[in-house]
Amino acid sequence: MNSELASDPGESTVSVDLGDRSYPIHIATGATGRFAAAFARSLGDVSHVLLIYDAAVEPWAEALAAQIRVESTRVDAAAVPSGEPSKSIAQFGQLLDWMLDRGADRRSVVVAVGGGVIGDLAGFVAASFARGIRFVQVPTTLLAMVDSSVGGKTGINLSGAKNMVGAFWQPELVWIDTLAMKTLPDRSYLSGLAEVVKYGVIDDAVFFDYLESNAKALVERDPEVLRYAIRQSCLAKARVVGEDERETSGRRAILNYGHTFAHAIEATAGYGTLLHGEAVSIGMQMAASLAIRLGRCDAGVLERQTEVLQACRLPITFPEADVAAMLPVMMRDKKVAHGKLRFILPTKIGHVELVGDVDPAEVETAIRAHC
Amino acid sequence: MNSELASDPGESTVSVDLGDRSYPIHIATGATGRFAAAFARSLGDVSHVLLIYDAAVEPWAEALAAQIRVESTRVDAAAVPSGEPSKSIAQFGQLLDWMLDRGADRRSVVVAVGGGVIGDLAGFVAASFARGIRFVQVPTTLLAMVDSSVGGKTGINLSGAKNMVGAFWQPELVWIDTLAMKTLPDRSYLSGLAEVVKYGVIDDAVFFDYLESNAKALVERDPEVLRYAIRQSCLAKARVVGEDERETSGRRAILNYGHTFAHAIEATAGYGTLLHGEAVSIGMQMAASLAIRLGRCDAGVLERQTEVLQACRLPITFPEADVAAMLPVMMRDKKVAHGKLRFILPTKIGHVELVGDVDPAEVETAIRAHC
Ligand SMILES: NC(=O)c1ccc[n+]([C@@H]2O[C@H](COP(=O)([O-])OP(=O)(O)OC[C@H]3O[C@@H](n4cnc5c(N)ncnc54)[C@H](O)[C@@H]3O)[C@@H](O)[C@H]2O)c1
């Protein structure tokens, strides 16, 4: 057993260091009863909470609301329909109207309970109401636990453009309880594992070793292994975000490993055919192949990554890919500078670099290697 | 003639000092021809400008757009209907859709041309698009020149709540050309003067002296006097904002001198009966009376303030006031702490302080003194 795990009594805290915007990420299993205390520790006296939750996790939301009410704090709760379409200007406006109607003011606190959709939406609502009020993230999908709830990116979609509108707005507390995984469908859970593997490849070789040894337990949602995997993922994300909070230095771009390919797969396959993490899994395979072709790393990186992704039951090829359509999409991606393709590519397990001016023919070959 | 004026060749720059968010306010008369150069100085190479303007100032917007195009920058322009209802979620969403449609990206720059409505709306659009892109304020009302374009408060309204949604987002440049005053109706212009007088009372006794001597020329829109008054107003606002950018220390509250009364007047008279500056003028009179009653300043403060406001042709009483309705509105105002009324009150010309726990009976008497 990993030595850090042995010294971990089950609950732990990771801190995101951003000066006066720093906050803790609390990771535990079955800790709802301690939520109110952690909430009070991070936020002090709060008189009014606006709890915004995914309709699919109503029981969770109710349990948390009950906890907060124990401290005689007033709680108003609003259910948001599940799914990406809720990240809209219309839903944003509705929630703001609802908050005003509930008497929210600048001392009120928003609590977001749900996956990335709810976190992104409620976070942007909190960032904008009265020019910014405090908020807490309670992620209930694995993707939200290891990725979207940490780092302060909030936002909504415009028709045809994801995350086009939003704010950088950090939460005061991220509260992760792996019990929420009980109701999460397998495909969504496994999809979240792609981002977990990503952190190993881009930033933490020791963690990657751990994943190689513990993939089976992780897939089976063993609480201890799961907590450890979430913890290492949050540590990696917090490190990167701490170095580049607002995506200005370029450092934060390493989180996009595999994502330029993934976005092109998602866009050309029609959003919804693949889950995001599934596309990321295939995209990381393409990126590793590209790195090998460009002489940036040896074939062992792809081999080890392939084995871990397969052990996590993630897809590693996409036979239905429309390769001819993918390249133009990639040329429009944000990481294209002056018409040149740029990629985050591994040099070895645990380290990536930004590689510019990549020949489109090499990119196409890397794509075809996984179709 | 004032010595600082003598050394001012007509154009001048005030700087707002906010660390890496600092920016210049440029003040001139008939300087459109130099806009492109100032724009390039503040923003560097820009490939795409989104010019958002009040439909009432189309010729101004077109002249500026032509200037920017001289540098072969692509300019897309959108007219927004005049008036407060444009500060809505619907208009916000429409502008964002339009920007996406025009191919805006995170390097694009928003230029807001109009009064406070356009500046607040376009500023929030810039703050939110791609989680924040750069923007420039070109205020075309006096209120916008001396108040709303400086300080980074952006936002829109919810039905029944002004400025309830928004962001703190600083511009890269504020470009003030007093020629825009040519088309501004008298009532709007004079209304803006109330905020100018406010700066003298709260922060700058020498400037107040100047206003006493030059009120007539100011009312007649003498360009030199007008530029000087705008400059001193911007200096005062920049000083206060520099000390309390996000309204956290309480310092920024001094800008609300007269405003607790003014908001109550506006709310009970029905928004639109009085212009904002007219209500502020009456509100400052009530605040000065309250200060005298509480023994915070001598009667001379009110006398001098009355004379300057009258010389600026601003109302100093509001006989139609619904006094009984005003107090409850004031109790709901943001500056009420734990049910106690708090006011920004003068101690002498050029200095104000926050006074808490004020007896409502004294407030009512101060209101009645100006009805
Ligand atoms: N802000 C960021 O940094 C960031 C990073 C990555 C992704 N994102 C965003 O996150 C979103 C995707 O997040 P997601 O994958 O969590 O999607 P999601 O929020 O849509 O959740 C996926 C599905 O799971 C359901 N669900 C949530 N928790 C559940 C639970 N405990 N039990 C059963 N069902 C549950 C939801 O109702 C939904 O149908 C996207 O909008 C993406 O843009 C944001």
Ligand SMILES: NC(=O)c1ccc[n+]([C@@H]2O[C@H](COP(=O)([O-])OP(=O)(O)OC[C@H]3O[C@@H](n4cnc5c(N)ncnc54)[C@H](O)[C@@H]3O)[C@@H](O)[C@H]2O)c1
């Ligand atoms: N952000 C801040 O710090 C701040 C401060 C004070 C006020 N405000 C906001 O500012 C708004 C009020 O600003 P305003 O008084 O400029 O109102 P406004 O923008 O509505 O302009 C007033 C009127 O003048 C017209 N107009 C504008 N420029 C003109 C010109 N050069 N010639 C002829 N007509 C012209 C407009 O079409 C409008 O009808 C309010 O929404 C208020 O909340 C914001």
Ligand SMILES: [Zn+2]
């Ligand atoms: Zn991802």
Ligand SMILES: [Zn+2]
């Ligand atoms: Zn005002």
